[in-house]
Amino acid sequence: MLENFSFRTIVEYLPLFGQGFAATLWLSIVSFAGALAVGIILCAMNLQRSRLLQLPAKIYIDAIRATPLLAQLYFLYFGLPRLGVVLPELIVGILALALNSGAYIAEIIRAGILSISRGQVEAGIASGMTYSQRMRLVILPQAIRVTIPPLLGQAIVLVKDSALLSLISVAELTRAGQLLASDRFMPAEGFLTTAACYLVLYYGLKSLAVLSARWLGVRPIGSRT
Amino acid sequence: MIEFRGVNKWFGALHVLKDITLSVEPREVVVVCGPSGSGKSTLIRCINGLETIKDGDLVVDGQRLGDRATNMTELRTEIGFVFQAFNLYPHKTALENVTLAPIHVRKIARGEAEASGREMLAKVGLGDKFNAYPSELSGGQQQRVAIARCLCMRPKIMLFDEPTSALDPEMISEVLDVMVGVAEEGMTMMVVTHEMGFARKVAQRVVFMDAGAVVETGTPEEFFSDPKTDRSRAFLSKILRH
Numbered sequence: 001m002l003e004n005f006s007f008r009t010i011v012e013y014l015p016l017f018g019q020g021f022a023a024t025l026w027l028s029i030v031s032f033a034g035a036l037a038v039g040i041i042l043c044a045m046n047l048q049r050s051r052l053l054q055l056p057a058k059i060y061i062d063a064i065r066a067t068p069l070l071a072q073l074y075f076l077y078f079g080l081p082r083l084g085v086v087l088p089e090l091i092v093g094i095l096a097l098a099l100n101s102g103a104y105i106a107e108i109i110r111a112g113i114l115s116i117s118r119g120q121v122e123a124g125i126a127s128g129m130t131y132s133q134r135m136r137l138v139i140l141p142q143a144i145r146v147t148i149p150p151l152l153g154q155a156i157v158l159v160k161d162s163a164l165l166s167l168i169s170v171a172e173l174t175r176a177g178q179l180l181a182s183d184r185f186m187p188a189e190g191f192l193t194t195a196a197c198y199l200v201l202y203y204g205l206k207s208l209a210v211l212s213a214r215w216l217g218v219r220p221i222g223s224r225t
Numbered sequence: 226m227i228e229f230r231g232v233n234k235w236f237g238a239l240h241v242l243k244d245i246t247l248s249v250e251p252r253e254v255v256v257v258c259g260p261s262g263s264g265k266s267t268l269i270r271c272i273n274g275l276e277t278i279k280d281g282d283l284v285v286d287g288q289r290l291g292d293r294a295t296n297m298t299e300l301r302t303e304i305g306f307v308f309q310a311f312n313l314y315p316h317k318t319a320l321e322n323v324t325l326a327p328i329h330v331r332k333i334a335r336g337e338a339e340a341s342g343r344e345m346l347a348k349v350g351l352g353d354k355f356n357a358y359p360s361e362l363s364g365g366q367q368q369r370v371a372i373a374r375c376l377c378m379r380p381k382i383m384l385f386d387e388p389t390s391a392l393d394p395e396m397i398s399e400v401l402d403v404m405v406g407v408a409e410e411g412m413t414m415m416v417v418t419h420e421m422g423f424a425r426k427v428a429q430r431v432v433f434m435d436a437g438a439v440v441e442t443g444t445p446e447e448f449f450s451d452p453k454t455d456r457s458r459a460f461l462s463k464i465l466r467h
Binding site for chain 2: 117119120122123125126127128129130133137138141142145
């Protein structure tokens with residue numbers, strides 16, 4: 001079986017995979033940054049008392065979570081030009097990932113904020129802090145600690161989701177595998193190499209998660225009662 | 226300093242404060258007691274607006290709560306509130322806990338706030354715990370930090386909501402000693418507690434509440450030795466039996 005497996009072709013295609021790896025890495029970083037911005041805005045809207053701000057955020061989050069990312073991507077890629085908005089594939093891809101992941105991130109941040117006990121809010125209120133002071137000094141610093149591990153989990157999901165961009169011919173990792181598969185009829189070599197590259201990215205993010213957990217663990221949290 | 230006039234409050238259909246009329250003079254120490262669910266916590270939480278009242282007047286430090294002219298955030302800086310569960314900020318050290326509001330709310334310079342924070346922590350007996358996080362402190366130590374946190378704001382009024390109820394018995398006295406010290410310095414205080422020793426020592430008046438109403442008020446002497454109502458007699462017999 002292995003005699004049919006061409007390591008030489010893989011080596012030949014390594015520069016292509018290198019480019020794909022770099023592309024997946026940086027477009028994931030840009031998308032994740034965008035997703036964080038979208039998530040923070042959505043979460044802020046969702047936590048307001050005003051229905052006018054809360055409702056659009058809730059509808060958006062539900063709509064994104066209820067529909068497949070592929071459908072969202074195709075809507076942006078094929079649908080938007082029909083509505084007169086023509087964007088390069090790469091931008092469409094990053095936009096789709098950021099808008100999609102943003103909805104999940106909004107919920108992750110909200111869960112983090114709501115996990116902070118009512119007593120913390122009341123301590124802030126009682127000492128005369130305004131809403132924004134309480135958020136900035138008391139709630140968010142505690143919420144961020146709870147939020148970082150699931151956020152890194154979401155980052156891993158985003159990296160894997162970025163494979164879908166190969167379908168709109170963005171030159172990333174999965175696309176590199178597809179090229180090897182179709183040029184040389186070597187799908188095993190192509191997609192195994194792609195998978196190996198994702199594994200490297202995954203372990204990179206995972207060790208980041210471990211490091212952050214250790215860093216967050218430096219300061220003890222949680223009061224004994 | 227604090228004046229309730231015909232105050233009522235409901236939680237849904239539950240009438241939690243019934244026509245409360247009560248006033249606390251400057252430098253007076255008032256102990257509020259009563260069975261659980263009698264509305265005593267709700268009563269003092271109304272004073273700094275953690276709860277809102279439905280009708281009647283509540284005037285604190287010359288300002289009527291609920292008035293447009295009353296800035297609640299500003300008024301709260303004059304009122305210290307000590308919680309049953311301490312509610313220290315777990316991500317901050319003891320010193321950071323006591324300086325956070327002075328720096329950000331009172332806008333006191335950091336150096337100055339830290340100097341008075343250290344002084345205040347030393348005063349409550351925690352001169353060696355400036356850099357300890359709440360999770361590294363015992364319950365009694367945490368509650369003393371919480372009291373120091375209030376005192377650092379130089380409040381005019383201190384409210385205590387069952388400050389020793391969450392503590393192990395051997396830690397109760399270290400917190401009560403600090404509270405006695407605060408009272409002896411002339412602070413206006415309202416204390417929800419069943420610590421009758423504390424009431425006898427520093428309170429000018431004891432208010433007994435039951436089912437949302439003030440049933441009896443009197444000096445600690447009168448209240449403990451000669452309670453006027455059946456309900457207060459029943460209550461006292463339960464808590465003093467132990």
